[in-house]
Amino acid sequence: MPIKTPDAANPCVFISAEDVGKVGTETPQELAGDLGFLSNMEMIRQAGSFRMGVTPDIAAAKQMQSVPKVAIVAAPTDAKIQSGKVLLGTDVDLVVRMISMQQPHRAVPITGALCLAIACRIDGTIPARLARATLNTLTLSQPSGTIAVDANVRYINNTPVALSGTVLRTARLLFSGLVHH
Template identity: 35%
Template sequence: MTAPFAPQLRIPAIYMRGGTSKGVFLRVQDLPEAARVPGEARDALLMRIVGSPDPYAKHTDGMGGATSSTSKVVLLCESESPEHDVDYLFGQVSIDSPFVDWSGNCGNLSSAVGPCAIEMGIVPAERIPADGDAEVRIWQANIGKTIVARVPMANGQVQESGDFELDGVTFPAAEVGLSFMDPAAGEGSMFPTGNVVDELEVPEQVAASGRIRATLINAGIPTIFVDAGDLGYSGTELQDDINGDPTALARLETLRAHGALHMGLIKHLDEAVTRQHTPKVAFVAPARGYTASSGKQIAADEVDLLVRAMSMGKLHHAMMGTAAVAIGVAAAVPGTLVNLAAGGGARNSVVFGHPSGTLRVGARVEEVEGSWVATEATMSRSARILMEGKVRVPAEVTA
């Protein structure tokens, strides 16, 4: 007689939207003991929760949504630092391959961390006003940076409903303000090569001349910015224009791998395959009118520039929050491709057009001894709990 399988594990979880992304939020202490620390047991558990790897690319047997925006997990715990309320670790789960990418942050889900930490009881009660904004100090553990979230409160509860509209999200909600402090990612310079524009050597499939101009920046998330025109694009492209073209996807992934190598993020080109979350590739263009994916008309005078960004091998339906930080910071530095696309000159904020609409992002930068430094980047998002309870996982996953 075959022995019965052990009952499924039941793990407390919150399924939450943050910005234009959503994911499964978990408290570290609620995980099985073996999964409370980095390693194979933790990754296996989180992949099973999401439903990866899935050769059908549907996540039918998990909580994921089979897109880069919905194949995400967040681990929260009380911070050991007196300067922070909560430690936040983000995992980008590959859809069709067996790995979790821990190399960067998710700016969209950053907007859900403050509300979720309050809901989970992680933020000390004395720091939460009954009404007004609760300032939640977040330690972003992937990149070792501070994020300050301003979470609206009403009658002692997180206010989730509101009239703040975010392009890429169907319904309005309450506004959550985010400040990314010292947003340059990693240990090195904000511009890893020391240049605001580099000329990359790339295969002819990327650029016929074998070279392409790029702004390589570590801010929010490592990002490779190129001119849309240098790729033969207009900057008004929507998802189907890129994602339905295998040749275009391969071309942009090749560009990403060469940019990652030039930024020192990988040592060999083939390492890019297992580092899908970072760096990002984005292409920029001067402002012009276009039709967003919802059918909304975006006029040229509503935006300063256009930006389209790749995430996990696909054109993003809106804009990653961390890439928005990179856009804001790069726009503030004279001479970058982002700054030039926005018209050049000094600026501390931009409104950019993305496939779903527009977004405003601000940044403060200064030049210190010949090098550019970003002190803060700001934006507004919204967040909402979609479901809470217990996620079930087959027990043998962590055996």
């Protein structure tokens, strides 16, 4: 029987890119072409599923491929994105490459970004250790650009409690016109 555990939007496993032989700025295509890496990430995802109590054992984790998500994270560094533009490490707080259903994403899903924001606010986590320390909004570097996130985590009896997670989005003007009647 799985143990019920709290999560943030979508359970995620975060791994230091360096610990799996990556720098963190790889393109989704580069990651997809490394079958050994993807196999390793899938084994880590399955172990995470079991350890989190999402599934009762590894066999069940193999069957439930969508949860948890798994991602590699790295300290802020320059990264070329899908458009060809280079994101400067000085403009971001953490680099992330997320994998779901054994496929590297071009963008971090919002549910994964929320979980990552909260993980960045919990002392001792891999994301908190690698992220630029800031009390402000976190800017995550991803293959398609950046995503701004924030989280409010408080410690109650020495236990971190996620009070909120936020994804900041901007609206852009899509059309401007005048209707004559």
